[in-house]
Amino acid sequence: MTLHAHFEALYAADEDPWAVRAAWYERRKRALLLASLGKERYRSAFEPGCGNGEMSAQLAQRCERLLACDGAASAVAAARRHLHAAGVNKFRIEQRSLPAQWPRDKRFDLVVISELAYYFEADVLEDMLVRACAMLDAGGELALCHYLHDFDDRVTGTEAAHALIARLPGMTRAVHHLDQDFLLEVWRKEAP
Known part of the structure; x- marks a missing residue:
């Protein structure tokens, strides 16, 4: 089963397969990520791997515009229902x-990659991070937040995934939070 099919099956069976709405770990992690962002408001944000839209709904309250995406049609449908219900x-x-379908020719002042990076090989992930940084305006932020413990479908370790961003030019780490369960970092794009 491909990774795409795996996620489609998970979200088709349960629109909240990781209990992101109710689990204390998920609610706490989301609150810390949102509190770690450097600005109160953002012009335009991008959230790849949005799942059922729980983080999306909270990001949208701080952004003029939000583009979120997921590979699983069931997750996208759940996210749309959740955001509409949240008003x-x-x-x-x-x-x-x-x-493959990373957005091109778009500009953002916030990109949030959460619980996604470790599903990709390091070279593919590095390319995605390069693209994420390239689409950021000067002063824009890239937030990364990932679970630390091992699990079956992990491809790249959390610390290895986060280390890739440190190698990219023009990015300065503004926040580093190492929790017993997750690593949260916010990187800021320097002015040219």
Whole structure:
């Protein structure tokens, strides 16, 4: 079973397969990520791998525009239902297969990659991070947040995934939070 089919099956069976709405770990992690962002408001944000839209709904409250995507059609449908139910109206949620359908020719001042990076090989992930940094405006932020413990479908370790961003030019780490369960970092794009 491909990774795409795996996620489609998970979300088709349960629109919240990791209990991101109710689990204390998930609610706490989301709160810390949102509190770690350097600005109160953002012009435009991108959230790849949005799952059922729990983080998307909260990001959308701080952004003029939000583009979120997921590879699983069931996740996209769940995210749309959740954002509509939450009364959020400034968002687009699209089904996209990453990295092939990474958005091109778009500009953002916030990109949030959470619980996604470790599903990709390091070279593919590095290319995605290069693209994420390239689409950021000067002063824009890239937030990364990932579970630390091992699990079956992990391809790249969390610390290895986060280390890739440190090698990219023009990015300065603004936040580093190492929790017993996750690593959270926010990187800021320097002015040219």
